[in-house]
Amino acid sequence: MRMLLTLLGIALLSTSVHAAVAAGENLLINGRFDAEQVEFPEFWSPSSAKNVFYDRVGGPDGEQPAVVLKIDGDTPGSTSLRQQGLTLVPGETYKFSAYVKTKGFQCRAGGLIVHNRGWISATGISKFPADSEWTLYERTFTLMPSRNNEYGVAMYATRQTGEIHFADVKLEAVSEGARQGSSSQRSLVNAARLVPLQPLLNKIPRSNPELTCQFYRFQGQEREILECVVTVDGDPIPAQVIPLANDGVLRVRLAGLPRGDYALNAVVRHRETQKTVLETDYAISIVDPPAIDLSNVRQLNNLVAEVLNQPVSANAATQSFTFVNPRDGWVFMAFTGGKLESGSTITLDESDTVITATTDRLEAFRELAAGEHRITVSGNRADARLIVRSIPEILNYPPCVSSRVPENGSYGWDFMKEHILHAVTTLNGGTLPGDALPEAKARGLKWLANFNVDAKGDPAKLRDRMEKTAGMTQPQYDGFTSDELFFGRPTISNYAQALSMVRNPQNRRVYTWVVGKPSIRSLHSDFISTCLNASAGRGRLLFEAYCHPRDNEKAAAAYLDNMVGETMRRFNAFYPNAAAGTGIIFGNFNQIPIISLEHNPQVDFKYFLDMQVNLIANSPDFKGLATTGYWGTYYGDEELVRWSFKLMRHYAVEGNKEMLSDRYGFKYNPGLLANGDFTDGLNGWTASPAAKDALRTRAIAGYGKNSQGRWGGGSAGDTVCVMTRSAGKPNRISQTAEGLEVGKTYCLQFVTADMKDVIGEKYNPRKYGIDVELEGVEILDDKSFVHIDRRNTGRYKDNKKVAKINLNRLVFRAKSATQTIAFTDEKAAPGEELLINFVQLKRYLEP
Incomplete structure (x- = not known):
């Protein structure tokens, strides 16, 4: 159908003078140093990994991130952390601010500065005391000239000794001229984009046929007058060409179009030269939404x-x-x-x-x-x-894939029917063996394949790969998930281009996994819009909310508000009502030694996971959330897997608001044992060494991450208790747990290894000779085990250079309110140096 689009108008909502950046907006990308699922903050370039460190919780409040420039020893060195690609306005006013801490810090020159092209001149904050706690520094200044108005920012020190820490670094445009002409990361931010904001392209109501878009354009010297021409199915719109100001919001009114599907073409061009700046096409639908009476809802x-x-x-x-x-x-x-x-x-x-x-x-x-x-x-x-x-839609990744710790038992279809399917609508990845597929379809479940994105290179080639993936071509699937995209990586733009070109005649689902928080208005608004408009408006953006525990419940709540709550607030700020197309997908993986979010043995991860789902069920930030669920079910131990879907049933099916943990007596900090990771030496333990220095603690860098799989936990798990077996009596450490409830079940876990294997990065798996003594309890043998990690083939071939651990688990029923728990190396060979840590005692969820 070809028809002339009758416009009531393309109304430009911005004024003729529109600031490029808002007052108070940070011109630095990722000035908070967020680095979710990566080792170092994106958009920042360190001079050396040896001297520039990232501390995820090292900031002023003990929660926010910080970076550290550090020179060990007395020999001075040079360090820097830089961000390039800023477009600023010489002669205009800017403001630097940052929190800074120092320790034994000295340098010949250094600080937080903005420099011009070639670093010929610089200005900023440059004087710091040798030793100081976190202090807020601020400085307002007039900017020096630079070629092509190009600048960079650096935290640096030359001839440095000691260390300097930075957190929450901001560069703000203060004067009107600075706000008009400033931008960050020129190649990423300043590409011309026309982003549809609301409603979804395939859900434009005939009763109010209006499409709101945001136009992002070149800044700096690119100030030619622009205009926009819109056609539907190829027909131009006479006399409706409107001049555009910078970063204009456009309302395209589509009055006169009957219900149906159309192709809309928009061309942004220079008014005088008619040179095209941007041309884009959208598939749109005019619909008649049903009248909905919410009085009985x-x-x-x-x-x-x-x-x-x-x-x-x-x-x-x-x-x-x-x-x-x-x-x-x-x-x-x-x-x-x-x-x-x-x-x-x-x-x-x-x-x-x-x-x-x-x-x-x-x-x-x-x-x-x-x-x-x-x-x-x-x-x-x-x-x-x-x-x-x-x-909401409730997603589980993956179905019917059992744990790499086989002592957990099968997670197959029978297990799913008993523990999972009462709280799931959508399956992702995995497998459905035998007659499970027809049964899943009879239940109304959706099944999505998983697709490895690899967004580097030509978007057209990525589009072709997406169209050929199993989720688009094989009949058992309802679509696929793209795994995975990062807000902090430029390739997110390639993916958005590819996704916008995907031909999807069967309208299969295309969901997009994403990591981090949006921060670049033009780039990330475009990405969110593209993801949610996929599959005729049924696309989903699946945020990987893989949360790390904190020492106490109060700190955990503050962390979750930033990690999950602030992410949702930013999604909604970058795209109106983004929650309606967003999935908050939690990590329910806690399986030492494979991959575990359960970093702290003093925390019951069941309660922490409850806090996460409770947040989205109750906080107004998540009103109208489309999807929730879990990634990592096959990396969860059998108790956490069962608990995960009890939580989904409780909140996402039954609609409860209160914590489910309260019904079971679970606590964030059970408080039954202290110092289970020996971070405070042997405090809390009664130590009985067999000989001098036969029982001690030490730190081994990387042990928690490499051998135990504590994912994203920094140095968690790196402190251990070392037992050196003497020829005579064994070593023994003990602690008395108090406050147990008689008749209730508890889970005791601890990890053991060989120190020489760990230090030497030696693959030598076996059962280690540290055992636990528990008297007067009823051991549940079918739930207790010692797992010997033997992985060294296939995807785990690199583990040949990693020392292997034993995961020891005992589930028991308490028969008294107090219980002495003792560990000995009696079964170790004389001279063996064995390690123990992650000693954890918590309530156990019985099936």
Whole structure:
């Protein structure tokens, strides 16, 4: 269909003078030094990994990150951390601010400076005391000239000794001229982009046919007057060419278009020369959204709304009910309080039989369009209730893949039916063996393949790879997830271009895994918009919320607000109502020695995971969230896997608000044992060495990460207790746990290794001779084990150079309120130096 687009107008909402950056906006990219899932903050270049360090929690509040420029010893050296590519305005006013701490610091020249091209001149903050605690420094200055207005920022020191720490570094444009002409990372930020913001391109309502876009354009010397020409299906719009100001917001009014699908073309060009600056095409749809009456919708928490709760009488006659799904998305249906007889059915929208007498739990999940739906009960002979709830999509990665610690048992289809499928709508990756696939489809589940993005290079080639992936071509899949993108990497732009070109005639789902927080307005708004508009507006942005525990519950809550809450706030700031297309996907992997977020033995990770899901269920930041779930189920121990989906059931299916941990007596800090990682020497332990120096503590750099798999934990796990076996009596350490509840089950875990293997990076797996003494308890043998890590082939071939550990786990039922726990090296060979740490005692969740 070719038709002239009748415009009520393309209204430019920005004024003729529009600042390039806002007052108070940080011109530095990633000035907070965020580095989620990477070793060093993106967009910053250190002079040397030997002398420039990253501390994830070293900042002023003990939570935010910091960078450290450090020279050990008395021999001076030079250090620097730099960010290039800033476009600034000479003669205008700017302001530097940063938190700085020093220790034995001296240098010939150094500080926090902005320099011109070639570093001919510099200005900034340059005088610091030799020793100081965290101090906020600020300086306002007038900028010197530079060729092409190009500048860089550096934290540096020449002839340095000692150390200097920086946190929360900001460069702000103060004067109007500075705000008008300044920008960061010229090649990334200043590329011309026209970003559709709202509504989704395939959900433009005919009753209000308006599409709002944001135009980002070249800055600096590129100040020619621009104009925009919009056509639909190739027809130009006469007399509707509007001059554009810098960074304009455009409202394209589409009045006169009937309901249907169209191709919209937008050309931004120089008004005088007619030279094209940007041309882009969008597939759009004009739709008639259903009228939705929300009067019978009862919001239970952020994630769940009850849309039907009605009694069903013991009447074999057909009984019908209507409910309204408030948005496109998933619903949970349950027949409760009664038993369905053989031949009885519950049917959705006249044709989909969702529940029969043989349906597991008499429950079902379905993905439905927004609007009114009918549910029919036939042949019922019991008084019961019919419940329907609007719920988020709940994702599990991966299905039917068992743990690399085989003592956990199988995580196959039978395990999933018992512990997982009561709280899942969407499966990602993994495998569905035997008859599991038809059963999964009968349950209404979606299954997405996983695709290795590799976004470097030509976007067209990436587009071709995406179109050929299994999730787009094989019938068992409903789409795929792109794994993975980082806000801190320039290749995010290549991916957005490729995704916008993907041909998807079957409209399969394309979801995008992403790491970090958006920070570059033009680049990251474009990326978010592209991801959410994929699959005709059913695309998802899956944020990897893989959270690291803190020492106490208060610190953990502050950390989660920044790690997860602030990320969602930024998503919504960069794209209106981004939550409606966002997935907050938590990490439920805690499996030492494979990969573990459970860094701190003093913390019960079950409670910490509960805090995370509770946050999205209750904080207004997550109102309307589309998706949640987990990555890493096969890397979780069997207890955490079961607990993970109890949490999803509790919050994302039942709609609860209170902590589930309260029902089970779980605590953030159980407080049953102290100093389980020996970070405070032997304090808290009763030590009985067999000989002088036979029992001691020491630090071994990298042991926690390399041998134990404590992922992203910094130096967590690097301190150990060393037992050197004497020819006579063994070494012994002990501690008495208090406050146990008689009859309740507990899990004791500890890790052992051989010190010579660890120091020598030697692969020599075996059972080590450190054992635990537990008297007067009931050991649950089927839940207890000693796992000997033997990985050294396939994807783990590099582990041949890593010393192997034993993961010792004992699950027991307490018979008294106090329990002495002792460790000895009696079974070690004389002269063996064995290590122990990660001594943890916590309540255990029985199946």
